[in-house]
Amino acid sequence: MLRIGILTSGGDCQALNAAMRGVVKGIYSKCDAKDVEIYGFQEGYKGLIYSNFKMLTSKDFSGILTVGGTILGTSRQPFKLMRVPDENGLDKVEAMKHTYHKLNLDCLVILGGNGTHKTANLLREEGLNVVTLPKTIDNDLWGTDMTFGFQSAVDIATDTIDKIHTTATSHNRVFIVEIMGHRVGWVALHAAIAGGADIVLLPEIPYDIDVIVDAINKRKEAGKRFTIIAVAEGAISKKDAKLSKKELKKKQEKKSYPSVAYEMAEKVAKRTDQEVRIAIPGHTQRGGSPCPYDRVLSTRLGAAAAEAILDGDFGNMMGVKNDKIVRVPLSEVAGKLKYVDPNSDIIKEAKLTGISFGDE
Numbered sequence: 403m404l405r406i407g408i409l410t411s412g413g414d415c416q417a418l419n420a421a422m423r424g425v426v427k428g429i430y431s432k433c434d435a436k437d438v439e440i441y442g443f444q445e446g447y448k449g450l451i452y453s454n455f456k457m458l459t460s461k462d463f464s465g466i467l468t469v470g471g472t473i474l475g476t477s478r479q480p481f482k483l484m485r486v487p488d489e490n491g492l493d494k495v496e497a498m499k500h501t502y503h504k505l506n507l508d509c510l511v512i513l514g515g516n517g518t519h520k521t522a523n524l525l526r527e528e529g530l531n532v533v534t535l536p537k538t539i540d541n542d543l544w545g546t547d548m549t550f551g552f553q554s555a556v557d558i559a560t561d562t563i564d565k566i567h568t569t570a571t572s573h574n575r576v577f578i579v580e581i582m583g584h585r586v587g588w589v590a591l592h593a594a595i596a597g598g599a600d601i602v603l604l605p606e607i608p609y610d611i612d613v614i615v616d617a618i619n620k621r622k623e624a625g626k627r628f629t630i631i632a633v634a635e636g637a638i639s640k641k642d643a644k645l646s647k648k649e650l651k652k653k654q655e656k657k658s659y660p661s662v663a664y665e666m667a668e669k670v671a672k673r674t675d676q677e678v679r680i681a682i683p684g685h686t687q688r689g690g691s692p693c694p695y696d697r698v699l700s701t702r703l704g705a706a707a708a709e710a711i712l713d714g715d716f717g718n719m720m721g722v723k724n725d726k727i728v729r730v731p732l733s734e735v736a737g738k739l740k741y742v743d744p745n746s747d748i749i750k751e752a753k754l755t756g757i758s759f760g761d762e
């Protein structure tokens with residue numbers, strides 16, 4: 403009997419269901435149904451901690467390739483709190499190990515982003531067999547060229563910029579589109595290029611408001627009626643980037659904005675004679691059906707996870723490198739982020755086409 407536990411953790415994204423379907427189809431293609439048991443843990447690590455699961459069969463994974471969200475539900479269980487007992491004094495790590503051993507599991511398949519991978523690695527260190535899959539719209543997981551969810555989110559963010567374009571051309575306004583990504587700017591970068599934004603602000607490239615104002619004014623002088631600024635949630639000014647974490651927190655407490663788009667809108671409105679409007683697609687970027695690229699990637703990664711399980715090769719994340727699916731050790735993945743490199747070709751090329759990053 404092969405007993406597999408499966409869970410989705412952290413913020414959801416498109417293609418989580420498609421990835422789980424890939425795993426399960428891969429397993430059932432090689433094993434007799436009567437020799438497999440699938441335990442679906444509810445709401446991420448919470449389900450594993452509190453032994454909240456449902457038994458699933460291949461039928462449960464049928465018809466979900468195109469369905470957004472996750473059939474298992476998900477939740478954020480911060481890694482830094484994993485070693486902190488819950489409100490009833492329960493040791494969460496011990497509880498997860500207990501559930502795993504009580505159910506006699508052979509392995510856990512864990513779908514998640516950065517925080518999820520830190521906990522997955524912790525469980526590996528604690529002796530559990532773990533295979534992981536890289537999900538996140540942020541595309542910031544180290545060890546894989548691409549995460550599933552990213553391309554779908556870029557499609558949605560691009561669509562927002564496209565729609566803003568038509569209304570922007572009718573008015574003499576600056577439009578600020580806020581795009582998800584607190585620590586990395588992959589979605590904002592790709593959506594800005596795909597949507598033809600004029601300015602894009604990323605966490606990795608601190609901006610100077612004078613440069614932004616200058617770019618807006620130059621467009622106006624050139625007879626352009628509008629400017630579209632794509633701003634990642636974590637965009638930061640050069641001035642603020644020099645502050646320590648503590649100093650920045652203090653500053654933000656003094657004048658807090660609902661989000662970065664509002665801060666940027668206030669700065670731009672003060673410094674130009676143009677009207678400013680904000681558009682925030684927010685969680686729509688994680689919603690809806692996965693795009694075909696994500697369906698293919700997640701299915702491949704899921705099938706590769708099934709193969710790893712059948713090989714008895716654990717402790718790895720399934721990643722994609724140069725279009726090949728690879729097994730990347732969790733010890734290497736955990737705790738590392740894949741940032742946008744300010745000196746990379748894509749940034750240089752975007753600058754060549756006239757996109758301003760607000761830095762020079």
Ligand code: F6P
Binds near residue numbers: 413540584635688
């Ligand atoms: O990590 C994925 C992500 O969508 C980020 O891009 C975004 O900053 C964050 O999650 C939002 O988190 P929540 O869904 O908890 O508000």
